[in-house]
Amino acid sequence: MAFSLHRLHLFLLPFLALIPITNSNLTKDYYAKTCPQFPTTMERIIVDKQMAAPTTAAGILRVFFHDCVVGGCDASLLIASNAHTTAERDAELNRSLPGDAFDLIVRLKTALELECPNTVSCADILAVAARNLVSMVGGPYYEVVLGRKDSLESRASDVAGHIATPYMPMDKIIAVFASKNLTVQELVTLSGAHTIGFAHCSEFSHRIFNFSSTSQVDPTLHPTFAHALQKLCANYTKQTGMSAFNDVMTPGKFDNMYYVNLQNGMGLLASDEALFSDNRTRPYVDLYAKNQTAFFDAFARVMEKMSVYEVKTGKDGEVRRRCDAFNNLKATAS
Ligand code: HEM
Numbered sequence: 525m526a527f528s529l530h531r532l533h534l535f536l537l538p539f540l541a542l543i544p545i546t547n548s549n550l551t552k553d554y555y556a557k558t559c560p561q562f563p564t565t566m567e568r569i570i571v572d573k574q575m576a577a578p579t580t581a582a583g584i585l586r587v588f589f590h591d592c593v594v595g596g597c598d599a600s601l602l603i604a605s606n607a608h609t610t611a612e613r614d615a616e617l618n619r620s621l622p623g624d625a626f627d628l629i630v631r632l633k634t635a636l637e638l639e640c641p642n643t644v645s646c647a648d649i650l651a652v653a654a655r656n657l658v659s660m661v662g663g664p665y666y667e668v669v670l671g672r673k674d675s676l677e678s679r680a681s682d683v684a685g686h687i688a689t690p691y692m693p694m695d696k697i698i699a700v701f702a703s704k705n706l707t708v709q710e711l712v713t714l715s716g717a718h719t720i721g722f723a724h725c726s727e728f729s730h731r732i733f734n735f736s737s738t739s740q741v742d743p744t745l746h747p748t749f750a751h752a753l754q755k756l757c758a759n760y761t762k763q764t765g766m767s768a769f770n771d772v773m774t775p776g777k778f779d780n781m782y783y784v785n786l787q788n789g790m791g792l793l794a795s796d797e798a799l800f801s802d803n804r805t806r807p808y809v810d811l812y813a814k815n816q817t818a819f820f821d822a823f824a825r826v827m828e829k830m831s832v833y834e835v836k837t838g839k840d841g842e843v844r845r846r847c848d849a850f851n852n853l854k855a856t857a858s
Pocket of ligand 1: 579581622688690
């Protein structure tokens with residue numbers, strides 16, 4: 525009997541890995557009684573902001589990702605630095621996160637505090653804002669369960685090593701994602717977020733200026749695209765705000781064009797291009813380039829998975845009164 529149970533365990537192992545990661549303390553209708561207007565207030569303010577500042581969607585999606593991978597989806601990235609601590613938000617890797625994303629969170633939190641004080645966490649606000657905005661710009665809709673608490677810590681020194689950078693070798697990028705329990709396919713799927721938004725010239729300048737002793741530009745870039753980027757970024761060291769669309773073909777639309785671009789030498793970052801040139805990731809690039817439904821289904825599933833990554837519940841966190849500060853000032857000194 526013991527032998528057969530052991531065998532059964534081995535048999536189940538591969539299937540266990542397929543069970544979606546859930547947090548039993550989170551529920552779909554967490555605010556149904558305490559803040560019934562939560563979904564409508566969120567939607568109204570998000571629509572207004574996205575109409576006024578169309579770059580908000582990309583900004584929020586990136587903020588959400590950078591928050592989740594550093595200590596879980598707990599709004600630690602929204603905390604502002606103070607005299608005692610340099611917060612996550614001021615880590616080198618987070619400096620380019622756009623002001624419009626943080627501004628949206630302030631608007632949402634202010635409105636919700638007036639309607640239902642001390643009730644809705646900043647971590648839930650961020651998770652729902654990312655979902656609503658992805659869907660608003662054309663991407664898939666997915667379920668976001670609620671009840672996350674906000675972190676009691678936020679340190680810039682915790683960020684490095686948790687976020688991939690454009691010139692990291694693919695082995696390292698895969699390892700960074702694996703450390704978050706994300707597979708190679710999920711890395712390719714999540715990178716599809718680069719179907720919207722911008723990157724500053726400094727993030728890809730090495731690919732277009734003095735690339736090597738034999739070639740001015742990275743030969744994997746389409747020549748016309750490379751030339752256009754050289755023109756756009758000609759003065760980037762002085763005009764530090766110069767940026768290019770991540771998806772040059774359909775920049776504001778969440779679709780599968782990012783993957784088609786990769787096949788055509790029009791991936792912007794070195795890490796985007798690497799997804800196409802590496803044998804481990806290319807099959808998924810090809811799959812998503814020809815099948816948008818496959819991409820949308822996979823993106824929805826991985827966002828559901830990431831949205832509950834290491835969330836805090838109960839006494840492990842708090843519902844902040846404002847998203848950029850802990851309720852108890854002493855906590856900031858941690
Ligand atoms: C290999 C992994 C990744 C690398 C190396 C990477 C790197 C970058 C860089 C360098 C930028 C440009 C930032 C700037 O110049 O302002 C950027 C933008 C962006 N990233 Fe990623 N990223 C990766 C994965 C992801 C993932 C998994 C997501 C979300 C699920 C994401 C969402 C975004 C978005 C939406 C933007 C545009 C932001 C905006 O327009 O404000 N990225 N990324």
